[in-house]
Amino acid sequence: MMKVGLLGAGRIAGVHAKAITSHPKSTLVAVSDYLPEAAQKLATQYGAEIRTTEEIIADPGIDAVLIATSTDTHCDLIEAATAAGKGVLCEKPVDLSLERARVCQESAARNGKPVMIGFNRRFDPNFGALKTALEAGEIGKAELLSITSFDPAPPPVAYIKVSGGLFRDMMIHDFDMANFLMGTAPVSVLAVASSIVDPQIGAAGDVDTAVVTLTYADGRIAVIKNSRRAVYGYDQRVEVLGSDGLLQAQNMLENTVVKSTTQGVMGAKPTYFFLERYMPAYTAEWTAFVEAVTEGGPVPVSLDDGVAALAMAEAATRSAKSGQSVRLADV
Template sequence: MIRFGLIGAGRIGKVHALAVQAVPNALITAVADVVPAAAEALAQQLGAQVVSIEEMFNSSHVDAYIIASSTDTHADYLMRCAEVGKPVFCEKPLDLSYERAQRCSEAVQKAGVPCMLGFNRRFDPQFSTLKQHLQAGTIGKLETLIITSRDPAPPPVTYIKVSGGIFRDMMIHDFDMARWLLDEEPTRVYAVGSALVDPAIGAAGDVDTASVTLSTASGKIAVITNSRRATYGYDQRIEAFGEKGMLQANNQLENTLLFAGTEGVMTAKPQHFFLERYADAYRIELTQFVQALQQDTQMPTTEQDGLQALRLADAAYESWKSGQPVDLT
């Protein structure tokens, strides 16, 4: 049985707590949060103890950690995990600073601590099936990849100001997906972006609508499109095109009902947001984390994946600001 200490009892902490409840041979025994009431409420639901951060890292009743706290704390807590020598599952990103994230990665590797980064979309059944077909050569050599990711509504501007911007906060998932599906590191990044949804986002120094083109040494091209607003729901799609055909992973709908009549053909909207869309992915990723610990096998994602995705995010930001492509070679 893997006994988890959960750091962070906010929205994503609750998501991981719910996922752990569905994972065999795993349970959460301790919860810590800077908001005591949030920790107390979640701990009571889980039958866990509320502890301080210091107690968390000194507890003999915790075998591994889940870091689901605010982004600016991830690196510090990962360092603590390295110090105590216990495995850790950490939400993305490692940090908003590439240099600090790199130092954190080096510390984790030096300590030899198993570390998995929460790029949950790799574990979505639709996307993982697409990956399996790419590996099997179903469409032959991959030539172009199109990734669409649109949120139903923008977050508060107060969040935008501390998020690191659309490239580091939202698109970082898509950078990881692009690396994973291309199976080759991008060597060139070109980004454009605008504040079309909310002028306040632009005033905060960010954009809410962005597109990035990635290219690799072999010539593969990936295009990522993000928007902070989609009036019809959470838009999550991937298209892979190759020499022998095309693969598509489309939206998960609220239901499978289809109406056909003289007015046309109608289906349900996409599921509302990530909590519904990626519920299975959160459970599967934590299941695989536990299995990797029990079987002493390599983690399916690591802090190195987080580092490379952040590198692409930084390059995209630089390209957007300069209006020029960025060469990563």
């Protein structure tokens, strides 16, 4: 039985706590948070202890930690936990600073313990099926990838101010998905972005609407579209055009009922947000981590993957500001 410490007790930590305690080969031992009442609530709910982060990392009886704290703490905690001999599953992104993330990458490699980054969308069964079909050559060679990711509503401006920006906070999932599907990183990134959903987001120095074009060494192209507002629900679609056909992963809907009358044809909206859309992916993600730690195999989403996606976010940020394409090698 893998004993786990959960660092952080916010909304996403609750999702992970459920996955940890539901798995037959893992148990939640302790929870920490800078708000003791939040840690106490989550610990009580899942039968764990409340401890400090330092106590959890120092405990030799804890095999792994799940990091669900603020982004600016991720690297310090990854380094401390791996130095203490623990496996790590860390929420994205690795850090807000690419330079700091690369230092962490080197440190964790020296410590030699598994570090997995929480790009849960790789474990979505629909995207997974698309990946399997693509690798099987069912549409020939992939030539054009399109990723759509629209949130139903923007987050509070207070969150925007500490998020690192749309490219690091939101689109970073799509950068990783592009790497996952295309099998490699692009050579250049071109971003166009603006703040048209909420003027307060622009006043905070961020954008809420963006389109990024990725160009690959062999001529393939990927296009990523993000918006902080889609009034009809959480829009999550992937499309790959290949030399022999097309693959599409469509939205998950609230239900599958379609009404057809003389007035027209109407169906349900997409599920509202990520908790409704991606719960199966979070469960599969945790299962993959447990298997990697207990069986000694490689993690399916490595710290290297996390740094690669962060580099693309950095390139997109620079491109949006300059209006010029940015070579990934230059970041």
